[in-house]
Amino acid sequence: MRTQVAIIGAGPAGSLLSHLLHRSGIDSIVVERSSRNHVLDRIRAGVLEWGSVEVLRAAGLDARMDAEGHVHDGAALVWGGREAFFIDINRHVGSHFMSYGQTKMQEDLYAAADVRHAAIVFEAANVEVHNPLSDRPSITFDVGGIAERVDADYVVGCDGYHGAARPAIPDTVLRTFEKEYPFGWLGIMSETPPLPDLVYANHANGFALASQRNPMLSRYYVQCSLDDDLADWSDDRFWSELTTRLGSTVGGQVVTGPSIEKSIAPLRSFVAEPMRYGNLFIAGDAAHIVPPTGAKGLNLAISDVHYLSRALTAHYDGGDDEYLDRYSEMALRRVWSAVRFSWWMTTLLHRFPEQTAFDQRAQEAELDYLASSMHAQAAMAEQYAGLPFES
Missing domain, CATH: 3.50.50.60 (FAD/NAD(P)-binding domain)
Known part of the structure; x- marks a missing residue:
């Protein structure tokens, strides 16, 4: 040919x-x-x-x-037991992104x-x-x-x-x-209505993410050990861990249901x-x-x-x-x-296995800075939305 x-x-x-x-x-x-x-x-x-x-x-x-x-205008972050903080991408850089x-x-x-x-x-x-x-x-x-x-x-x-x-x-x-990261993501798909926005969580138990695919298809993730056995993660255990990490306000909005796909992926x-x-x-x-x-x-x-x-x-x-x-x-x-x-x-x-108390406080301080600085939010928004193509 x-x-x-x-x-x-x-x-x-x-x-x-x-x-x-x-x-x-x-x-x-x-x-x-x-x-x-x-x-x-x-x-x-x-x-x-x-x-x-x-x-x-x-x-x-x-x-x-x-x-x-x-179409989304931004994404939310939750950490330290506080309410979700929204990074308004449209406000900072005049752009959006799309869940598809x-x-x-x-x-x-x-x-x-x-x-x-x-x-x-x-x-x-x-x-x-x-x-x-x-x-x-x-x-x-x-x-x-x-x-x-x-x-x-x-x-x-x-x-x-x-x-x-x-x-x-x-x-x-x-x-x-x-670079290999010392943890994985346990992800599930469920035929349930997703949260209106993408939500990233930093929690003492580890990272979590609420995402979506369409109005009746949700995609959720929690940080897990690379040694975890998928059989040990029942749907009930997953939903409990996810809602805990997202916090009471955001977690309380999650509609749970049977998973239609479940997997663990390294990072x-x-x-x-x-x-x-x-x-x-x-x-x-x-x-x-x-x-x-x-x-x-x-x-x-x-x-x-x-x-x-x-x-x-x-x-x-x-x-x-x-x-x-x-x-x-x-x-x-x-x-x-x-x-x-x-x-x-x-x-x-994410929470790293070797993370010290100092490391955790520094991580939380960076999240606090992100919440308090318009410049830091704009920098994150610009990169999350995607830089323009070179001509």
Whole structure:
């Protein structure tokens, strides 16, 4: 097979890149190691920066998002037994964000792919990248025991942390940076009406978060030990712990019900650079992972794809390679900004195993400062809402 851009991974990053390239008249083939249903069943992020919303709108993927997404002006914090404090993002930076589940975004992308009869190969095994430094890089894979090959001008790896794209960059070129956090998040999904706002909690028992996916689908998290067994977390135990950490006022507003999904996920930060090696590019989780505290993972994938689709369009439209040459450095500036913010949010709101009494008082003092300083609130609001894309 022959195409202009071979994309590995049919998750949000790969599917969106293929969609944007199609709108620019650029051919692509997408290769995905999992089944279509498996990709759709992933329970992932649900908060979109306004820049991400605008990218999806410009791509014609806005009808369902605007109908079902929930626009927020800010988010609330609770700590030290006090009432919830609201960070008014719209007031400070004139922006919003939207709750819209990644699963729904993925459904929208696949629906659009079906309409245009996109070339997506699911359940591809043994994916490998070949000759990334050449003018004709390629990928090989097996489908149903039959070997396949795609030759392309460019290969883009949107295949996640365990994918085939990043390992194709030699260790002599690739640098990785990683931080693992000594706790996880226990998350549940319930078919109950969510709280009107996202609420982050710092409590003596640990962090908690009240989030949402739609008017009758709530997403909640509590900090837990990485050694915890999911079987030990009954729904009753989870709801009791969540409402305790959110405090009496906020916790009293939580509508409880049976969980329809429950899982424990570790938290870590990871960055690989550069994000280009010859005619191979990496994007999304293949290049970076952030703890979900700052709600940046999906948004970084969208910004990577925005930069890359713009670069490829400039190349094919007029032979202008400036954006292609700048892709890695431009994307990494945004990545590191989000990594720093996510690290700060995680450090601010979680209880660490080795945390001393001094550390706890300093953490509480920083939260008090945030509540008392308009400048501190504006700085947080600017980063939570998402920095503008570079031109």
